[in-house]
Amino acid sequence: MRMPRLTILLTATAVLTSALALAASAAEVHVLNWKGYGADEPWAIAAFEKATGNKVVNDFFNSEQEMLTKLRTNPGLYDVVMINAAFNDQAMAEKLIQPIDVSKLSNYADISPDKAGSPMLDHDGKVYGVPWVWGLTALAINEKSFDKPPTSIAVMWDAAHKGRVVIRDDAVEAVQFGAIATGQNINDIKDMEAVKAKLTSLMPQIKTFWSSENDWNQMVASNQIDIGTYWSGSADRAKTHFKLPVSLVIPQEGAVAWLDAFSIPVGSKNVEGAEAFINYMIDPAFYVEWVTKVGAPVSANTKAVAALPEDAFNRKVMGDPEVAKRIQFQAPITDAQREAYLALWQQLKVDVK
Amino acid sequence: MAAQSATATRSGLRSALPLLAPAYLWLTVAIFLPLSAMVFFSFMTELPLSGKPWAFTLGNYAAFFSQSLYLTLLLASLRLGLEVTLWCVVIGYPAAYVLAKVLKGRSREAIFLLVILPFWSNGLVRIFSWAMVLREGGILDTALNAVLPFKINIDLMYSYPAVIIGLVHSYVPYMVLTCYLTLQAIDDSLIEAGRSLGATRLQVLKRIIIPLSMPGLVAGAALIFVPVVGSFMEPRILGGRTGTFYGTVIEDQFVAVFNWPLGAALSFILLAVVLVILAVASPVLRRAA
Numbered sequence: 001m002r003m004p005r006l007t008i009l010l011t012a013t014a015v016l017t018s019a020l021a022l023a024a025s026a027a028e029v030h031v032l033n034w035k036g037y038g039a040d041e042p043w044a045i046a047a048f049e050k051a052t053g054n055k056v057v058n059d060f061f062n063s064e065q066e067m068l069t070k071l072r073t074n075p076g077l078y079d080v081v082m083i084n085a086a087f088n089d090q091a092m093a094e095k096l097i098q099p100i101d102v103s104k105l106s107n108y109a110d111i112s113p114d115k116a117g118s119p120m121l122d123h124d125g126k127v128y129g130v131p132w133v134w135g136l137t138a139l140a141i142n143e144k145s146f147d148k149p150p151t152s153i154a155v156m157w158d159a160a161h162k163g164r165v166v167i168r169d170d171a172v173e174a175v176q177f178g179a180i181a182t183g184q185n186i187n188d189i190k191d192m193e194a195v196k197a198k199l200t201s202l203m204p205q206i207k208t209f210w211s212s213e214n215d216w217n218q219m220v221a222s223n224q225i226d227i228g229t230y231w232s233g234s235a236d237r238a239k240t241h242f243k244l245p246v247s248l249v250i251p252q253e254g255a256v257a258w259l260d261a262f263s264i265p266v267g268s269k270n271v272e273g274a275e276a277f278i279n280y281m282i283d284p285a286f287y288v289e290w291v292t293k294v295g296a297p298v299s300a301n302t303k304a305v306a307a308l309p310e311d312a313f314n315r316k317v318m319g320d321p322e323v324a325k326r327i328q329f330q331a332p333i334t335d336a337q338r339e340a341y342l343a344l345w346q347q348l349k350v351d352v353k
Numbered sequence: 354m355a356a357q358s359a360t361a362t363r364s365g366l367r368s369a370l371p372l373l374a375p376a377y378l379w380l381t382v383a384i385f386l387p388l389s390a391m392v393f394f395s396f397m398t399e400l401p402l403s404g405k406p407w408a409f410t411l412g413n414y415a416a417f418f419s420q421s422l423y424l425t426l427l428l429a430s431l432r433l434g435l436e437v438t439l440w441c442v443v444i445g446y447p448a449a450y451v452l453a454k455v456l457k458g459r460s461r462e463a464i465f466l467l468v469i470l471p472f473w474s475n476g477l478v479r480i481f482s483w484a485m486v487l488r489e490g491g492i493l494d495t496a497l498n499a500v501l502p503f504k505i506n507i508d509l510m511y512s513y514p515a516v517i518i519g520l521v522h523s524y525v526p527y528m529v530l531t532c533y534l535t536l537q538a539i540d541d542s543l544i545e546a547g548r549s550l551g552a553t554r555l556q557v558l559k560r561i562i563i564p565l566s567m568p569g570l571v572a573g574a575a576l577i578f579v580p581v582v583g584s585f586m587e588p589r590i591l592g593g594r595t596g597t598f599y600g601t602v603i604e605d606q607f608v609a610v611f612n613w614p615l616g617a618a619l620s621f622i623l624l625a626v627v628l629v630i631l632a633v634a635s636p637v638l639r640r641a642a
Contacts, residue, residue: 065611169589171609208511208593222490224510335610342610343420349597350422353429 028055029273032070033082035060036213036237038133038290039281048280054273062211063170071096076267079274085120085259086330088129097263099126105279107301115300120332121261129261130278133233135297136248136318136327137173138255140230140238142220143245153181153251155227162205166219166228169209171345172333173256174199177229180254180328187331196344203352213237220244233297236313240295248313250323257327259300395617413618423602423619427626430599433516434582438574440521445528445573450562452529453536468529476523480590483519484510487591511593519587524580528573535569536562571638579627583620599623 033039040058049055059078061067064087071081071091083091091097102108108116111131121129139156141149145164156165167174176186178195189195207225210216213234219225221244235248262278264271280286287304290296291314298314299305308315317323333341394400395414399407417423452464471479486492489508497505509515539562547557563570585600592598599619606616 063608065609069611203594206594208596211589222488224488224490338610339612342605343422346597346602346605347422349594350425353595353597 027053027270027273028057029080029270029277030057030059030078031080031082031277032059032061032067032078033080034062037082037233038294038296039080039082039277041290041294043289043293044280044286047286048277051280052273052276054270054276056277068094068096071265075265076269078265079268079270080277081263081265082132082260083129083263084330085118085129085131085261086332088121088261088263089123089332091263092123092128095266097128098266098268099128100130100264100278101275102127102130104275105130105282107279107282107284107303110284110301110303111282112300112302115259118259120259129263130282131259131261131300132281133297133299134257134259135232136250136255136257137168137177137229137231138235139227139249139251140216140235140246141227141249142223142225143247144223145226149247149249150227151249151252153253156181157202157205161226163207164224164226165202165205166207166210166216166225167202168229169211171341172338173229174345174348175341176256176330178202180251180256183253186256186328192344196348199348200351203348206352209349217242217244217246220246231297232318233295236291236297237295240291241293248317250317250326252326254326254328257329259329260297261300391617392621394614395621397614400611400613413615414622416615417619417622423599423622426597426599426602427623430582430584430623431626431630433520433584433588433598434578436517437520437524437581438578440517441525441528441577442570442574444521445525446532446570448525449529449532449536449569453533453539454541468526471522472526476586479523480519480587483515483522483591487515487518510591511596513592513595515591515593516588516596519591520581520584523587524577527576528570531573531576532566532569535566539565567638575631579631582627583623 031039038044039056040060045056045058059070061070064084067081067083068087068091071078072094081091081097083097088097108130115131115134116127118131121127121131139150139153145161155161167177175189175195178199179186179189181198182191182194184190184195207219208215210219210228213231216228216230216234217238220238221242230246230248232248235246238244238246262281264274264278268274282299282301282304284299284301284304284307287296287299287301288307291308291312296314298318305315305319310316396409396411397407398410398412401407448464448468452461452468456464484491487508488494488510489506491507491510493509494507497507509518543561543565544557547561548554552560583600583603585598585604588596588598589601589604590596603616603619603623606612606619
């Protein structure tokens with residue numbers, strides 16, 4: 001007599017829990033993105049929730065590989081995922097993301113044609129990623145340490161800044177940075193030995209390897225560093241939002257450019273909500289508020305950039321044709337290349353110990 | 354007689370089974386299965402999760418021997434483990450002695466609380482507070498310069514000593530707790546007898562207290578050494594340029610390049626090395642204990 005009652009109780013609990021889970025997931029949009037990168041702004045979530053009735057649940061990753069791992073190990077959990085265009089190909093090949101019906105996105109038509117037509121995002125005439133923002137991995141300086149901003153990448157090797165230089169703990173970024181410093185194409189590095197030699201001579205300059213925006217900003221706030229590699233949107237955010245003495249430098253040798261896009265994972269339980277969220281993320285109203293309140297990279301939506309004041313950094317500097325000539329967009333990287341880059345990067349880090 | 358005792362054992366086991374089952378079930382599900390999966394992964398060329406064809410290989414283990422990098426880092430991590438353990442003994446043992454033999458009542462409770470307090474805070478919070486203390490212009494630097502008549506410049510952040518400080522702070526409570534338990538169990542009359550028979554304080558320490566508390570020291574050292582060798586969070590945050598260790602390289606394989614097979618193989622090599630060290634050390638330590 002006792003056992004059946006227990007069974008009934010357990011069954012009832014299980015049914016109730018799954019019913020609750022189902023009811024909750026129907027109107028939820030699970031978003032996977034970098035932390036502090038637009039999609040988790042409280043004012044934006046509030047506005048979106050009010051307009052569409054969907055509840056936003058944010059989850060975060062610390063590297064593109066972690067993002068892919070989360071998609072692989074949690075099929076069906078996420079509805080929207082932010083993927084660097086260079087990884088879109090891999091995500092599609094692994095069947096992690098599905099084609100997007102862009103006719104449902106009213107703002108898609110305003111995306112600049114060179115971004116919307118990117119071969120990294122469109123496969124077989126289907127759109128697998130909606131371009132959101134683009135930016136640069138360039139240099140940023142602590143304004144207190146420079147009378148006038150440097151123009152050359154060589155400043156990273158300047159003995160005057162020894163022990164006050166930072167670089168991100170990321171093998172691909174480090175190698176591509178070395179490629180730019182040695183005047184090579186970042187997507188077709190011919191002379192890897194030159195890159196290695198250049199980075200080897202950089203290592204003694206370095207204070208630490210940063211991994212998040214927060215690391216970088218804290219080191220500037222406590223005046224521990226002079227210069228380092230940084231993302232354009234983060235530098236803007238550090239200045240606008242955190243009022244730190246940070247400014248971005250796009251060296252004459254060039255910089256790495258990247259394009260971030262939104263995709264919908266295979267198995268999403270709320271595709272409609274996902275489409276609404278992506279459409280809101282590329283909306284000029286959201287973008288202008290994001291830039292003004294927080295600081296952001298450059299929107300892929302031409303109308304959104306045009307809505308900024310004329311002297312805004314993202315419109316004036318990043319829209320400058322002279323800058324456009326210098327930058328190199330990241331192309332996809334194979335797993336073998338990535339492992340080779342990591343081996344090189346680890347060797348460099350061990351040699352400097 | 355023998356049959357009877359066998360039955361007794363069996364029935365004892367049967368009545369103990371309901372008590373043991375939850376623990377063994379938990380161990381199987383939470384530790385044995387994931388660990389076996391990792392052993393399995395470490396012999397594969399690709400992870401089946403990624404949807405690519407895979408095969409069995411020894412290549413991941415061969416990778417350790419083909420590059421000097423991994424051995425260099427493993428030695429650095431073992432050295433880190435030894436240094437941290439040593440500092441934990443130097444700091445933790447006297448503290449445990451004072452707690453067990455000198456302090457009584459309320460004051461003992463208060464000090465005990467202070468020792469355990471770090472356990473109640475999150476590990477990352479502890480590391481970031483160290484970052485605030487150790488950096489140039491940080492709390493330590495400012496405080497010392499406010500007191501001292503001459504100017505000194507303390508910038509320990511992003512260095513090897515910072516990693517040691519962070520790890521010792523995280524792990525010293527283990528040493529205090531294990532030593533406290535064995536020290537408290539030492540009968541005070543043994544110490545008094547030694548003293549009354551003319552032994553000096555140092556002789557009492559060397560001949561009575563240390564030998565009797567050896568099991569606690571050994572247990573504490575093992576509890577500290579093993580996790581420190583594989584640590585990656587403290588070196589990464591506090592070590593800066595010098596913070597690359599065996600644990601951080603394993604973490605990179607899992608997080609940065611999604612090469613779980615190599616990461617798993619490196620982890621099991623570490624496990625094997627640690628087991629060998631403990632096996633070699635155990636007869637010596639057992640004799641000492």
